[in-house]
Amino acid sequence: MNVRNKVILVTGGAGGLGAEMVELLCENGAKLYILDLDVQKGEELEKGMRKLSYSATFLKLDLTSEEAWQEVVEKIVAAEGRIDVLVNNAGINIRKPIEEMNFSEFKTMMAVNVGSVFLGTKYVLPVMRKQGGGAIINTSSVCGLIGHRYTPEAYTTTKGAVTLLTKSIASRYGHENIRCNSIHPSTVDTPLVQEMFKDPVKKQQRLDEVPLGRLATSRDVANAVLYLASDEASFINGISLPVDGGVTCC
Numbered sequence: 001m002n003v004r005n006k007v008i009l010v011t012g013g014a015g016g017l018g019a020e021m022v023e024l025l026c027e028n029g030a031k032l033y034i035l036d037l038d039v040q041k042g043e044e045l046e047k048g049m050r051k052l053s054y055s056a057t058f059l060k061l062d063l064t065s066e067e068a069w070q071e072v073v074e075k076i077v078a079a080e081g082r083i084d085v086l087v088n089n090a091g092i093n094i095r096k097p098i099e100e101m102n103f104s105e106f107k108t109m110m111a112v113n114v115g116s117v118f119l120g121t122k123y124v125l126p127v128m129r130k131q132g133g134g135a136i137i138n139t140s141s142v143c144g145l146i147g148h149r150y151t152p153e154a155y156t157t158t159k160g161a162v163t164l165l166t167k168s169i170a171s172r173y174g175h176e177n178i179r180c181n182s183i184h185p186s187t188v189d190t191p192l193v194q195e196m197f198k199d200p201v202k203k204q205q206r207l208d209e210v211p212l213g214r215l216a217t218s219r220d221v222a223n224a225v226l227y228l229a230s231d232e233a234s235f236i237n238g239i240s241l242p243v244d245g246g247v248t249c250c
């Protein structure tokens with residue numbers, strides 16, 4: 001997959017799935033910008049990537065601040081002259097069902113999960129238009145495609161919004177050679193999930209949902225991002241790509 005020398009921004013890139021995306025894209029020769037609130041993890045990742053002679057820069061950014069987005073995009077354009085790919089990956093999940101969640105928690109989730117995609121896209125689009133194209137990849141979830149009974153309603157609401165925001169951008173900006181696609185991971189094998197899996201009933205519930213019979217790995221998810229960012233995906237626009245071992249086909 002060719003992403004060599006592409007300038008790629010990954011939100012929530014300091015940890016979890018975002019850090020895996022940063023590593024894989026670096027390995028493939030892209031120039032990465034890690035946008036995150038977590039300074040310690042962001043700087044560690046930047047250092048680790050540079051040690052391997054990869055190009056990675058951490059910039060602290062609260063993804064819900066419009067002024068901060070504007071500043072960061074200006075800074076990157078001043079340094080690189082272009083932005084080829086924006087990966088709107090960051091997201092949070094306040095794990096409470098609708099009856100237990102207060103409205104302020106709901107608004108926080110909307111601000112991070114949807115607001116950050118809205119703002120990032122808003123400020124990167126004019127840059128992509130000026131340079132004649134680009135690609136935007138949004139991390140939704142299987143919960144952006146189905147109503148998942150073990151997942152908080154607020155999370156599903158935010159991820160459903162990301163799914164259609166993606167298609168809306170794809171339909172309006174495709175003619176300017178700007179592609180926009182979303183990925184939809186099922187549960188990824190992380191330390192948090194391993195903790196949850198100490199409960200054998202919960203573990204069985206989750207594994208029973210997956211036709212391929214295993215959890216996703218961070219690399220499975222990063223591979224989907226690598227593809228959608230690459231030249232090989234140049235005619236792929238507006239898709240919702242499940243990375244879910246078949247969860248959403250049942």
Ligand SMILES: NC(=O)c1ccc[n+]([C@@H]2O[C@H](COP(=O)([O-])OP(=O)(O)OC[C@H]3O[C@@H](n4cnc5c(N)ncnc54)[C@H](O)[C@@H]3O)[C@@H](O)[C@H]2O)c1
Nearest residue numbers: 012015016017036037038062063089090091141185187188
């Ligand atoms: N882990 C899974 O099983 C799974 C499954 C499906 C979808 N997803 C989605 O994948 C994405 C990444 O998930 P993850 O598990 O890697 O999460 P994570 O919590 O491990 O990492 C999220 C990153 O986002 C950053 N972040 C959060 N709020 C921010 C803000 N306001 N400004 C700047 N940075 C902020 C955090 O500092 C963190 O580094 C999310 O959108 C999530 O909803 C995850």
